[in-house]
Amino acid sequence: MVLIVDDRPENILPLKKILELHKFSVDTAESGEEALKKVLKTNYSVIILDVQMPGMDGFEVANAITGFSRSKDTSIIFLSAVNTEKKFITKGYTSGGVDYLTKPVDPDILVLKVKTLHRLYEQQQELRAVQDSLRNEVDVRKQAQEELADRIQELRLVLASLPQMAFTVATNGRIEYVNEHWFNYSANPTAFPQTHHDDDDIGNEWPIYLEKGIEFTREVRLKEIASGAYRYHLLRIIPIKQQDVIVRWVGTFTDIHPQKLAAELLEEQVATRTSELLLKNSELETTNHELQQFTWVVSHDLKEPLRKIQLLHDLIKEKYLKENPEAISYLDRSIRSSARLSGLIDDLLSYSQLAMPAVFKPTDLNKLIDEVLVDFDDTISKKKAVITVDKLPIIDTIPGRIRQVFQNLISNALKFSRQDVAPIITISAEIIESKRIDSEPAPSGNFCRFLVCDNGIGFDEKFLDRIFIIFQRLNNRTSYEGTGIGLAIAKKNIDKHNGLISAKSRVDEGTCFILILPVHQMNEPIAN
Structure with missing residues (x-):
């Protein structure tokens, strides 16, 4: 902004119009006192100051303005129509003016001088702003360095401890x-x-x-x-x-020297123990193979004399004891005991065969169960049993072993039926989401849940954990035949299939066995 100071309005007006035409903001004052009041409140880039004024003349005003800190960058141009002598011009410069013009003034020259001084003022303001910014940055950096030095000292105290x-x-x-x-x-x-x-x-x-x-x-x-x-x-x-x-x-x-030595010692012990375990495992595999061979031989050698005993008992019963009911009764008990022993040998042989490797393959379970039911035709007919088999999916199984599972479950359902009540057996399946007994049905799931349910004598569910243990029986041996191995075989076969087996039952209300099997298995042989 430019300030024009002159006691005569007719001198102010033309200067003001000329400067405003050149995009300058112009303020005016008609006395030195008014000019000083405005300088105290407003920053001016250039002051055009008349020398000859009543009261304070231009030199006095200039001396006062140069004493203000906020006006130290303001340029003063003196104008005079009377005081044109050299001594007055010199006094103008010594009073703080940057130029001294005599009237009449060439407007173009005046505008050029104002533009130059205004640009100088703006540059000084920019320079001052940069200086202030640099000063602030120096202060900030100095403070940051002091803080950094404090932190370094703290860090060193921590590291020393x-x-x-x-x-x-x-x-x-x-x-x-x-x-x-x-x-x-x-x-x-x-x-x-x-x-x-x-x-x-x-x-x-x-x-x-x-x-x-x-x-x-x-x-x-x-x-x-x-x-x-x-x-x-x-x-x-x-x-x-x-x-x-x-x-x-x-x-x-x-x-970490102690820990390293301990780790090396542990590694040596682990290596030694691993070597020992590998050796023991090799010995165990050899022993297991020999045990299987032994089982085959023993079962064959045991069953051969049993067959002869049963044959001889039948001959004695038919030829020599027809007229002796008491002897026949004792002989029948002996024959039944021989039959139970033969069944026990067969079941033990089946249980031992579960350790043999086998391969998974897609299995039509409806066809497999139809074949199983053929083996029970006589029992089904005798007991007037009703067996319903739903449409079952084709899944990856070891056919011989999954056959044993359904054979044992159907056999138990027929065997443990209620007296004078025809057995009703249902076999169904559904695809489920996950490997859980209570998993929700899911058509795109990876597991299948099979239900084998009957209306037989049932059992108390508090004994659920016992029924899958070998030789564990919940019923009187004299009332129901069996060796107590069937469900143990089923459990081990289901384990081989990476599945689950459980049951729900109530006494005299029947039993429902639940099987969870993967739909697809890894195409690799498994072993015990």
Whole structure:
């Protein structure tokens, strides 16, 4: 803004219009006193000041303005029509003016001078703003350096209190500070301790991490000065950042020698134990194979005399004891005992065969169950049993073993029926979401839930855990035949199929066996 000071309005008006035509903001004052009041409130780039004024003349006003701090960058141009002598011009310059023009004034010259002085004023203001900004930045940096120095001192106090060797590294890789533990391994505070020759590559690795600005961690053996022995340490050097810029690195050497020795000893013991287990496993496999061979031989040798005993009993019964009911009764009991022993031998042989390897393949379970039911035709007819089999899916199984499962479950359903009540057996299936007994049905699931339900004698569910254990029986041997192996065989076969088996039952209300089997199996043979 430009201020025009003149006691005559007719002199102010043309100057004001000329400057406003050149886009200047113009303010006016008609006395020196009014001008001083305005200068105290407003910043002016240029003041055009008349010399000859009543009261305070232009020189007095200029002397007063130059004493104001806020006007130190303001340029004063004197205008005079009377005082044109050299002494007055000199007085104008000594009073703080930058120019002295005599009237009449050439408007173009005046405008050029005002433009030049106004531009100079703006440059001075910009320069002052830059100086203030630099001064503030210097103050901020000074404060930041003081805070950084305080933090560095705190960091060094913390590192000095650590039980590990601790140090700091500058961004150029030079060691800045080490704590007292450092000197147990290095006499030089600017050089890393001596490492084992197998760990000398650390000198090549660390610069790479320093350049990339990432954490460096590795185990290293350092030579202890006092003992000359190498001890295992864990070296860790991490970058310290401020505003995402690395300002230094902090590192530690943690003594892990006891843990390392213990780990090496443990590894040796594990290796020794593993070798022993492999040897024992080999011996166990040999023994298991021999046991299977033994089972086959024994079962054959046991069943052969049993067949002869049963045959001879039948001959004696038919030829010599027809007229002796009491002897026939005893002989029938002996025949039944021989039959139970034969059944026990067969079941034990079946149980031992579960350890043999087998291969999964897609199985039509409806066809498999139809074949199983053929084996029970006589029993089904005799007991007038009703068996319903829903449409079952084709899933991956070991056919011989899954046949044993359904054979045992159907056999039990027929065997443990209620007296004078025809057995009703239903077999159904549904695809489910997950391998859980109570999983929700899901057409795209990976598991299948089978239900084998009957209306037989049932059992108390508190004995559920016992029914799948070999030789465990919940019923009187004299009332219901069996060896107590069937459900144990079923459980082991289901385990081989990576499945689950359970049951729900109530006494005299029947039993429902639940099987969960994967739809698809891995195409690899399995073994015990």
